[in-house]
Amino acid sequence: MTVSNKYPTAHYRALDAAHHLHPFSDTRALNAEGTRVIVKGEGVWLTDSEGNRILDGMAGLWCVNIGHGRPEIAEAVNRQMAEISYYNTFFKTTHPPAVDLAALLQSVAPAQFNRVFFTGSGSESNDTVVRMVRTYWATLGKPDKQIIIARRNAYHGSTMAGASLGGMKPMHAQGGLPIPGIHHIAQPYWFDEGGEMSPDDFGVWAAEELGRAIDALGEDKVAAFIAEPIQGAGGVIIPPRTYWPTVARILKERDILFVSDEVICGFGRLGRWFGSEHFGTEPDLMPIAKGLSSGYLPIGGVMVSDKVAHVLEETGDFNHGFTYSGHPVACAAAIANLTIIRDEKLVERVADDIGPYLQAKWRALADHPLVGEARMEGLMGALELVPDKRSRRRFEGDGKVGLLCRDISFRNNLVMRATRDSMIISPPLVLSHDEADELIRLATLTLDQTHAELKRQGLMG
Numbered sequence: 447m448t449v450s451n452k453y454p455t456a457h458y459r460a461l462d463a464a465h466h467l468h469p470f471s472d473t474r475a476l477n478a479e480g481t482r483v484i485v486k487g488e489g490v491w492l493t494d495s496e497g498n499r500i501l502d503g504m505a506g507l508w509c510v511n512i513g514h515g516r517p518e519i520a521e522a523v524n525r526q527m528a529e530i531s532y533y534n535t536f537f538k539t540t541h542p543p544a545v546d547l548a549a550l551l552q553s554v555a556p557a558q559f560n561r562v563f564f565t566g567s568g569s570e571s572n573d574t575v576v577r578m579v580r581t582y583w584a585t586l587g588k589p590d591k592q593i594i595i596a597r598r599n600a601y602h603g604s605t606m607a608g609a610s611l612g613g614m615k616p617m618h619a620q621g622g623l624p625i626p627g628i629h630h631i632a633q634p635y636w637f638d639e640g641g642e643m644s645p646d647d648f649g650v651w652a653a654e655e656l657g658r659a660i661d662a663l664g665e666d667k668v669a670a671f672i673a674e675p676i677q678g679a680g681g682v683i684i685p686p687r688t689y690w691p692t693v694a695r696i697l698k699e700r701d702i703l704f705v706s707d708e709v710i711c712g713f714g715r716l717g718r719w720f721g722s723e724h725f726g727t728e729p730d731l732m733p734i735a736k737g738l739s740s741g742y743l744p745i746g747g748v749m750v751s752d753k754v755a756h757v758l759e760e761t762g763d764f765n766h767g768f769t770y771s772g773h774p775v776a777c778a779a780a781i782a783n784l785t786i787i788r789d790e791k792l793v794e795r796v797a798d799d800i801g802p803y804l805q806a807k808w809r810a811l812a813d814h815p816l817v818g819e820a821r822m823e824g825l826m827g828a829l830e831l832v833p834d835k836r837s838r839r840r841f842e843g844d845g846k847v848g849l850l851c852r853d854i855s856f857r858n859n860l861v862m863r864a865t866r867d868s869m870i871i872s873p874p875l876v877l878s879h880d881e882a883d884e885l886i887r888l889a890t891l892t893l894d895q896t897h898a899e900l901k902r903q904g905l906m907g
């Protein structure tokens with residue numbers, strides 16, 4: 447196979463180790479092992495610098511919804527660069543790509559959303575959310591409504607506000623987080639935290655944590671509740687079916703804003719344009735990123751409902767924005783991407799075709815001796831690896847088995863992500879039936895090899 451790298455892998459590894467600090471990585475350990483060098487992407491396939499063809503089961507980082515290497519995006523970007531490659535959207539100015547993308551988003555979003563505030567990433571979107579919801583209440587004469595309720599083990603980004611909203615303990619342990627005014631409640635993770643309750647009872651209990659928190663903090667102090675429809679980075683945590691209806695009821699009874707973080711679940715991942723539609727909730731704000739451009743260029747935003755937008759009109763200046771808010775080239779990439787998603791009916795495809803097809807095969811992996819639960823909604827799925835499938839007890843070692851399985855998966859040329867001992871997939875929405883079969887074949891092989899290794903180590907219970 448022809449590979450596109452000019453130099454041998456060792457060259458990139460050495461320079462990478464010397465000069466490049468990687469996100470969420472133990473630098474010393476990573477450099478001792480050496481990075482994987484990815485040189486090409488086409489559809490659901492990646493090619494590394496050794497010429498290996500790898501099935502991208504994670505769509506990059508939950509974002510490449512239309513698959514890699516679509517020339518339409520390159521052409522749109524090229525055309526836009528030739529027109530105007532950068533101008534800002536501050537100071538009474540706009541440009542056609544920002545306008546066209548805003549209008550296109552309005553056409554696919556739920557009815558209450560007619561406006562968008564552009565950012566450069568999901569994290570910036572959630573920083574925007576924090577300032578926006580607090581400004582909303584201040585404008586209404588309720589400046590004490592400041593607290594934002596989020597959930598433990600949620601992921602909302604890596605900036606100070608994003609990581610504070612997120613409920614990741616290892617992130618809070620570094621850099622003085624969380625910022626004040628964030629309150630975390632239980633996550634609807636039945637497999638790990640449901641105890642003796644049935645999933646349905648646990649779903650109601652976890653949802654009622656929200657009501658109890660609002661009452662304890664005081665409704666006059668709480669600005670908003672933020673949640674992902676399905677927690678992605680937390681481990682594809684699909685709430686019990688009782689969870690979202692109970693949350694919706696609690697939100698109806700209480701005067702706080704609801705923020706649906708659609709950074710992963712938006713743009714077709716769950717078979718609807720937005721994850722909130724899949725679960726029937728009615729958000730006031732929706733942070734978006736990732737699938738907005740399928741990751742071809744960095745861009746994010748916050749979809750703002752009429753209810754919030756009308757109040758912000760009374761605020762006067764909203765003193766917030768980024769150099770790259772509405773970046774024309776990123777907007778052009780996003781327009782071309784959304785056009786592909788719409789015209790190729792990728793959202794419908796997840797709902798009616800590849801979604802059900804892959805789900806059936808993925809759920810059947812629950813029969814494997816290493817798997818305690820196999821769950822999937824839309825095109826995001828998880829496998830819970832356990833030593834004894836008759837109980838939900840975990841392996842000792844806090845995620846070591848997940849990392850072992852992930853490394854074996856890489857060796858088998860399938861990208862799966864490990865969250866503790868859960869194996870995660872979130873493939874591009876263009877995955878074909880044959881590719882889905884191949885994904886399942888490689889996942890099964892990986893489970894078999896991991897199982898054999900754990901048996902050899904005497905770790906299967």
Ligand code: PXG
Nearest residue numbers: 567568569601602603674679707709710735
């Ligand atoms: N919200 C959600 C729900 C996310 O998943 C962000 C916000 C932040 O987006 P940016 O564009 O600032 O990264 C995310 C990002 C992982 C992983 O390991 C997940 C994300 C980012 C990096 C790693 O699963 N999600």
